[in-house]
Amino acid sequence: MSRQWRIALVQARPASGDDPVAELAADVGAIMTARPDTQMIVFPEIHLHGGVDAAADPxxxxxxIAEPLDGPLVRALGSVAAEHDVWLVPGSVTERDGDRIxxxxxxxxxxxEMVASYRKVFPWRPxxxxxxxxxxxxxxxxxxGRMGVNICYDSWFPETTRQIAWMGAEAVLNVVKTTTPDREQELVLARANAIINQVYYLSVNAAGPLGRGQSIYAGPEGEVLAQVAHAEPETTYLTLDFDxxxxxxxNGTAGLNRMWEQLRPDDDPIDLPAYGGSMSEDNWHPASPATTPATTAREE
Structure with missing residues (x-):
């Protein structure tokens, strides 16, 4: 059975009107009208919160505006996905949990149904x-197949994509709102994350005038499947082949490099003191999506 997946990646300006969900729903509807075979649509980071850009105190x-994930915003987003019968990643939202956002x-x-939620592990501090x-x-x-999500600055920490790949992800959706000159470095990081983890790495950035655009979509050998050369809004349609x-x-990257088969049973464990752990042959393998349930944290 072919494991192909038709995805629309939307380099868009943040929704900033009075009804951002309606704006997103209109965009989803237009995509599904133009390309009714689309199976998943992905928007940039905090796409629904464009009002923050004009706020005196962001x-x-x-x-x-923060609300829990059982609040009206998430329910409305689920309705958009259901109405259009499509997998939907509407970027990220501002989640309230007690006193924290x-x-x-x-x-x-x-x-x-909301099948996954991921809190950005590495906010862009300070x-x-x-x-x-x-x-x-x-x-x-x-x-x-299995997918994972990370957000913007997460791509600067190799531990993030490594962990997601180790949990069995074959594609990583990197939703981004980069407004700063370091987008140039992020283009390198997207390909590097794909190469060192042998995954699809799909980095969809916000459009201008605030966002830097330049979304980039890399295959499991780091090859550039598509790259938006500008900051204007643009939707990219790709068919991913998870096989x-x-x-x-x-068989190895470029037919050579098989990093996930690096360790042998007779190798000594490799200490990783920064993480309080070690690598050894018995734990250095990605989970198999066919046999291991998706999870928020894989434990041995």
Whole structure:
């Protein structure tokens, strides 16, 4: 059975009107009209909170709009996914949990159920107000494969994508709102994360005039599948072949490098004091999506 997946990646300006969900729903509807075979649509980081860009006090603005994941915003987003019968990643939302707010990516299946939520583990400090998440997330698409999500600055920490890949993800959705000159470095990091983990790495950034755009989508050997050369809004349509990930991991990047088969049973464990752990042959393998449930934290 082919494991192909048709995805729309939306480099868009943040929704900033009075009804951002309606703006997103209109965009989803237009995509599904133009390309009705689309199976998943992905928007940039905090796409629904464009009002923060004009706020006199951005932190106070985010504090004021934050709500728990069982609140009306998430319910409305689920309804958009269900109405259009599509997997939906509407960027990330401002999640309230007690006194803390998190930058949380949410994933909906075509029934409108929220199947995954991920709190940004590495907020861009000292510039962002978010509390730090503490676990990584994957989710399964039946008969296709396993995916994971990370957010913007997470891509600067190789531990993030490594952990998601180790949990069995074959594609990583990197939702981004980079407004600063370091987007140039992030283009390198996207390809590097794909190469060292043998995953699809799909980095969709916000459009201008505030966002830097330049979204980039890399395959499991780090090859550039598509790259937006500008900051204007643009939707990129790709068909991912998850069997390519299995092939690259089995036969090696460029037919050579099989990093996930590096360790042998007779190798001594490799101490990793920065993480309070070690690598050894019995734990240095990605989970198999076919046999291991998706989870928020994989434990041995």
């Amino acid at each position: 932190t106070a603005y985010l504090e004021a 998190f930058n949380t990516a949410v994933v909906f299946d075509p029934t409108g 510039h962002e107000p978010w509390a730090s998440g503490s676990s990584f997330v994957t989710f399964d698409v039946p008969d296709v 390519r990930v299995a092939d690259v991991r089995a």
